[in-house]
Amino acid sequence: RAAAKAIDGPVLIYNLAGFVSPIEADTIVRLIEKVPNLVGVKDSSGSLESLEKLSAAEFPSCRILGNDTVLVEALRRNLIDAVISGPTGVVPEVTVALFEASSVGDEDRFERLATLFDEAIAQFEQLPYPWALKTVAEARGLFPARLPFPPGPDRQAQLAEVRAWLEGWLPRIARLG
Numbered sequence: 001r002a003a004a005k006a007i008d009g010p011v012l013i014y015n016l017a018g019f020v021s022p023i024e025a026d027t028i029v030r031l032i033e034k035v036p037n038l039v040g041v042k043d044s045s046g047s048l049e050s051l052e053k054l055s056a057a058e059f060p061s062c063r064i065l066g067n068d069t070v071l072v073e074a075l076r077r078n079l080i081d082a083v084i085s086g087p088t089g090v091v092p093e094v095t096v097a098l099f100e101a102s103s104v105g106d107e108d109r110f111e112r113l114a115t116l117f118d119e120a121i122a123q124f125e126q127l128p129y130p131w132a133l134k135t136v137a138e139a140r141g142l143f144p145a146r147l148p149f150p151p152g153p154d155r156q157a158q159l160a161e162v163r164a165w166l167e168g169w170l171p172r173i174a175r176l177g
Contacts, residue, residue, distance in 0.1 A: 001035055010039040012062065017045035025050040032061050042066050042084060051079035068121055071095070072114040075102045086129065087120055090136040091170075094120065097177045113176055116169065123165050127158055139163045 004011045013031065015023045028050050032038045040062025043050045046069055054061050055078070065074050065083045074080045075098055088095040094117050101110035124132035134145035139162075151159060 001031060004031075004035045004038050007037065009037065011035075011037050012064065013038060013041045014066075015041055015043045015045050015050060016066070017047075023050075025053045029053050029057055033057070033059060040064065040081075046070055048074060048077070048079060052077075055079050072098070072117055075099065075110075076114075078102075086133045087117075087124060087136075090133050090140060090142065091120060091173070093170075093173050093177050097173070109176060113173075116173055116176065120169065123162055123169075127155070127162065131155075131159070132162055135159050135162050136166055139166050 013023060013028055015028065017023070022045055025047075028041050028043075032040065032054070041050060041054065042064040044066030046067040048070055051063050051065070051074060054063050062082070063080045065071055065080045066085070068083075068085050068087050071080075071083055071085070083095060085095060094113060098110065098113045098117060101107075101113055124136075126132070127135070131145075131147055131151075134147065137143055138145035
């Protein structure tokens, strides 16, 4: 509350529960109700509870998701306004198409895209998360993947699998995009 009051402008609460103490959903709602320049939340907890409570509240708020594992369900339930996402940074096509299909009510297309998005998340989760994203970025010609240390043979094989998967996955997204 004190930090938000000290800032002259809109402020988002950042619930980064995986790295710091989580902020309870009721606390987020109460703070946004009482502090005028708190305008919403970026929730990276992976729990949809905060976004559900914000969506049910009687005041406007900005609901930004920061956990890709619940993106599809959050869109299905109209719980978010936006996403800040590692995968979206390297394969934006699928996230953009998901938001578009959701906004126009194209359920069939949305479900097919959701399957492809979930497939991507499953691929990315096989590796330390930044490694997968960097590998995909490199495969797409965005920038060279600089890993913190040289991967061993098993990791090299996993990285090669992600690159091979991507080659088959991107055309499937293009057909649905």
